[in-house]
Amino acid sequence: MSRIAACMEQLKAQGKKALVPYFVSGDPSIDITVPLMHAMVESGADILEIGVPFSDPAAEGPVIQLAHERALENDVSLSDTLDLIKTFRQKDNTTPIVLMGYCNPVEIMGYENFAKLASAAGVDGLLTVDLPPEEAGDFTEILRQHNMDNIFLIAPTTTTQRIKLIAAQASGYLYYVSLKGVTGAGNLDFKHVGERVALIKSITDVPICVGFGIKDPESAKQIAQFAEGAVVGSALVDRMASAKSADEAIAATTPFLQSLRQAIDS
Amino acid sequence: MSELEDSVDFANFPDKSGHFGVYGGRFVSETLVSALDDLTEAYQRLSQDTEFQRELDDDLAHYVGRPSPLYFAERWTHKIGGAKIYLKREDLNHTGAHKINNTVGQALLAKAMGKTRIIAETGAGQHGVATATVAARLGLECVVFMGEVDVKRQALNVYRMKLLGARVVSVTSGSKTLKDAMNEAMRDWVTHVDDTFYIIGTCAGPHPYPMLVRDFQSIIGREARQQCLAQTGRLPDALIACVGGGSNAIGLFHPFLKDESVAMYGVEAAGLGLDTKDHAAPICKGKPGVLHGNRTYLMSDENGQILHTHSVSAGLDYPGVGPEHSWLADLGRVNYVAAEDEESLAAFRELTLVEGIMPALESSHALAYARKHATTMDKNDILIVNLSGRGDKDIHTVANIDGISIT
Numbered sequence: 193m194s195r196i197a198a199c200m201e202q203l204k205a206q207g208k209k210a211l212v213p214y215f216v217s218g219d220p221s222i223d224i225t226v227p228l229m230h231a232m233v234e235s236g237a238d239i240l241e242i243g244v245p246f247s248d249p250a251a252e253g254p255v256i257q258l259a260h261e262r263a264l265e266n267d268v269s270l271s272d273t274l275d276l277i278k279t280f281r282q283k284d285n286t287t288p289i290v291l292m293g294y295c296n297p298v299e300i301m302g303y304e305n306f307a308k309l310a311s312a313a314g315v316d317g318l319l320t321v322d323l324p325p326e327e328a329g330d331f332t333e334i335l336r337q338h339n340m341d342n343i344f345l346i347a348p349t350t351t352t353q354r355i356k357l358i359a360a361q362a363s364g365y366l367y368y369v370s371l372k373g374v375t376g377a378g379n380l381d382f383k384h385v386g387e388r389v390a391l392i393k394s395i396t397d398v399p400i401c402v403g404f405g406i407k408d409p410e411s412a413k414q415i416a417q418f419a420e421g422a423v424v425g426s427a428l429v430d431r432m433a434s435a436k437s438a439d440e441a442i443a444a445t446t447p448f449l450q451s452l453r454q455a456i457d458s
Numbered sequence: 459m460s461e462l463e464d465s466v467d468f469a470n471f472p473d474k475s476g477h478f479g480v481y482g483g484r485f486v487s488e489t490l491v492s493a494l495d496d497l498t499e500a501y502q503r504l505s506q507d508t509e510f511q512r513e514l515d516d517d518l519a520h521y522v523g524r525p526s527p528l529y530f531a532e533r534w535t536h537k538i539g540g541a542k543i544y545l546k547r548e549d550l551n552h553t554g555a556h557k558i559n560n561t562v563g564q565a566l567l568a569k570a571m572g573k574t575r576i577i578a579e580t581g582a583g584q585h586g587v588a589t590a591t592v593a594a595r596l597g598l599e600c601v602v603f604m605g606e607v608d609v610k611r612q613a614l615n616v617y618r619m620k621l622l623g624a625r626v627v628s629v630t631s632g633s634k635t636l637k638d639a640m641n642e643a644m645r646d647w648v649t650h651v652d653d654t655f656y657i658i659g660t661c662a663g664p665h666p667y668p669m670l671v672r673d674f675q676s677i678i679g680r681e682a683r684q685q686c687l688a689q690t691g692r693l694p695d696a697l698i699a700c701v702g703g704g705s706n707a708i709g710l711f712h713p714f715l716k717d718e719s720v721a722m723y724g725v726e727a728a729g730l731g732l733d734t735k736d737h738a739a740p741i742c743k744g745k746p747g748v749l750h751g752n753r754t755y756l757m758s759d760e761n762g763q764i765l766h767t768h769s770v771s772a773g774l775d776y777p778g779v780g781p782e783h784s785w786l787a788d789l790g791r792v793n794y795v796a797a798e799d800e801e802s803l804a805a806f807r808e809l810t811l812v813e814g815i816m817p818a819l820e821s822s823h824a825l826a827y828a829r830k831h832a833t834t835m836d837k838n839d840i841l842i843v844n845l846s847g848r849g850d851k852d853i854h855t856v857a858n859i860d861g862i863s864i865t
Contacts, residue, residue: 247632247763248749250641251487251648257631269761295485295748297762322485322748326475347489349651354491372489373649 195288195316196341196364199238200399200420209456210421211236211412212401213449214292215429216243216259217276218268220441225276227438228445233287235446236453239401241319241423242277244270244293251321253376255426258433270297270306274313281314290317290343290364295327303331311338317364319343325361332361341365346392348372348384359396365420366392368402376426380405382414389418409455416456424452466789468715471782476665479788482781484664486751489648498666500571505673510566517562518677521595522552524559526678528685528842534812540832541695541839545815546682546710548846555818555847556678556706557588561657563674565592568655575599575654579643581608581636581702582773582820583615584847585659590624600624603642605635608772615851633766636702636776640750660703661780664751668780675709682842683713690840696721698831699844700823701794702738702774704783706846711792721793724783725827727769728796736768740779741787741794754781770799770855771819773847797826803859805829806849818847819855 193201203210213232217225229240245263249256270293277289291310298306298320310318317340325332325344332342341364346355348371359366370385371378389400402415403423415422428445435441471478484494504510518524527547535543548556561578568576576593579602580586586602593600602624609616609628619626632638640663647656661671686694697714699707701724714720729737737743740755747756749764757765757777769775786792797805805825810816817825821844828843835841849856857864 245763248637248641250644250750253645261631264763269763271761296756296758296764299746299748299753300758300760300762321487322751324484324486324488324491327483327485345488347487347491349489349492351492358488369487369489372651374645377649 194339194341194364195286196239199288200365203238203420209416209419210238210401211449211453211456212239212241212421212423213237213428214241214243214423214425215432216245216256216263217273218245218263218266219259219429220262220433220435222266222268222272224435224438224441226279228441229280230283231442231446232449233284235449237449239288239290239421241290241292242273244273244291244297246294246297249294251374253374253426255376255430259429270301271309274309274315277315278313288316289314290319291315292319293321295320295323303334307334307338307340311340315340317341317343319345319367321345325358336363343367345369348388352391355392355395359392359398362396362398365399365401366396367423368392368400368419370402370404370406373404375404378405380411385415386418409451412452413455413458422456468712471785472665472669476669478782478785480746481754481784482665482668482752484751485748485753486664487648489651490664493651494664494666496571500567501666501670504567504570510570514563514566517566518559522558522562523550524677525681525685526550528682528689531813534809537812538829538832540837541835541841543828543832544686544694544840544842545845546678546842548678548706548844549815549817549821549848553584553588553591554850555584555588556675556709557585557659558591559677559709560659560671560674560705561585561588561592564655564657564670565596568598568657569596571655573653573655575650576657577601577603577643577646577654578657578659579603579636579639580659581639581775582771583608583612583619583851584773586624586626587615587618587622589657589659590619590622593624594622601627601646603627603629603639603646605633605639606630607634608636611855612772612851614854636772637764660705661708661782662703662750662752662754662778668752668782671705672708672712672782675705676712678706678709678844679711679713682710686840686842692840693717693720694842695719695835695839696723696831696841698723698725698824698828698841700725700774700820700846701779701783702727702776702820703778704780706844708780708782710844715791722791723827723831724792724794725823726794726796727771727774727823728798729768731798732796737796738767738769738775738777739796740777741783742796746784749778752781754778754784755787770802771823773818773820774823795827797823801826803856806856810849815845816849817845818849819852821846
């Protein structure tokens with residue numbers, strides 16, 4: 193069983209929901225990434241979504257755009273990110289790791305090559321923002337052969353017919369984009385998100401994590417009422433943006449993550 | 459002419475999923491898929507609709523001022539001493555470039571789809587001006603995204619857009635040029651997807667944009683083909699057009715693709731030289747990748763990061779190219795070459811002095827290559843160059859290079 197599936201099953205058995213923090217590898221500096229990942233797990237994170245730095249992050253709001261720019265100033269690439277995960281795995285062999293990024297770095301590395309290297313590094317899933325199922329082709333199958341899940345997005349605008357098409361290829365979890373917009377935008381309409389998640393659940397048993405716009409304990413708690421997990425990105429990245437050391441980054445994010453954990457569990 | 463090409467029916471591409479061979483497609487975040495489906499469906503319906511076509515033809519004739527002339531540049535031809543050079547005068551269109559052919563068409567689509575807000579990206583500002591123009595005419599709200607670097611070097615066009623009632627958003631992320639303007643337009647679209655129509659200015663982006671921009675721009679090649687037959691009694695021997703995203707080039711080339719005797723040259727921006735890092739020539743020097751919704755030749759590094767580009771002309775300063783060009787390059791149907799800043803500036807000056815026609819710096823790249831290529835052709839051969847825009851917008855840039863400050 194994959195780490196993601198094992199994690200989701202365990203949470204379900206405990207009646208708990210997943211807390212999924214997101215930040216960009218190498219932001220704000222490369223030596224912060226691995227200690228921060230461990231600290232996040234300590235603070236109650238169940239799955240880690242690690243952003244792969246990209247020069248043109250077209251789905252991101254201003255906070256995460258700047259994170260990508262800082263990581264690129266530190267010269268952090270996809271292969272550096274895999275190295276960081278390899279290091280993380282020396283001490284933690286259970287927490288699922290999902291890479292979130294854009295198509296071109298994977299395309300240039302080569303799909304088969306990426307699957308091989310990422311699997312060896314200890315990656316469990318890949319969420320490629322600009323690779324919908326129609327373009328993913330046999331890449332989903334290649335990932336599966338390397339024990340990785342292709343994590344697909346479902347949006348507020350996705351038709352029921354497409355939800356079926358996406359769900360048929362999905363494994364690990366489905367990422368529901370809670371609003372029309374970029375990461376870190378606006379305020380959520382929880383009633384609408386709840387209705388959409390219910391619709392997706394009527395179609396598939398694949399767990400659903402919700403992201404985009406979850407910024408505080410209250411919104412995380414609301415989401416955890418109906419989804420299997422809550423993804424928190426911009427609110428976290430913003431808190432650690434000016435950290436000069438791993439200790440500073442951990443100090444800047446730990447209380448916030450703990451408050452999210454408490455809210456989700458309450 | 460390769461064997462592969464003999465079996466290709468160019469009219470059948472892109473395929474239903476928007477691919478030109480391995481290129482094109484729809485590499486976008488999930489939120490935009492339904493909007494692209496709606497646009498594809500509306501375009502398919504309206505392109506068969508005689509009333510829509512009549513309205514488009516009417517706008518092209520009476521608002522844009524088509525057909526644009528095919529002009530024999532006799533003095534320039536004699537000066538160069540090679541093939542007869544004809545200029546397709548897209549610079550004479552309303553707003554001064556070929557861009558309006560596409561914005562008029564997409565604006566009619568926006569209106570038919572009930573959208574109330576128009577957004578666009580722009581590099582040189584020609585597409586922004588052409589979009590602001592059609593938005594003004596239809597009374598639609600218009601927001602144009604433009605890289606901060608381009609806002610500075612194309613100040614005249616920024617002010618033109620403002621006079622036309624558009625809001626110009628200066629984009630400060632990334633390299634602050636056209637590619638970043640396109641990212642920001644995508645971000646806006648994903649946020650306002652219900653009421654907003656995104657008018658993409660070049661034959662790139664997710665399907666159906668490369669197809670519909672090509673279709674709207676193909677009026678250039680259809681006219682040129684008829685005009686050449688009428689004026690000379692035969693087809694041209696060669697076509698030359700500059701390629702940034704490549705909309706003016708695909709517009710000229712597409713109606714000739716099946717004419718095997720017509721050679722075609724797409725001219726990319728070689729900037730300071732193809733052997734330097736400072737150019738914008740993805741087909742000549744890049745490799746296939748994925749950006750802005752499509753797979754195409756790109757300038758990206760070994761880690762897949764998109765590289766900064768350079769060209770003296772803002773409209774060519776883009777790391778990608780329309781996917782159909784990538785496909786035509788691989789098929790060998792079109793030859794992709796490049797012209798440097800210096801030779802393009804020389805062509806700008808020469809055409810202005812010899813013919814009294816001041817070309818855009820983008821079009822000057824096509825002229826620079828034409829100048830060299832014409833001498834390799836027979837004196838009775840016919841060469842058509844797409845003069846895609848006029849050079850008024852570039853006077854500041856050229857004056858700066860001459861060390862003259864115009865306030």
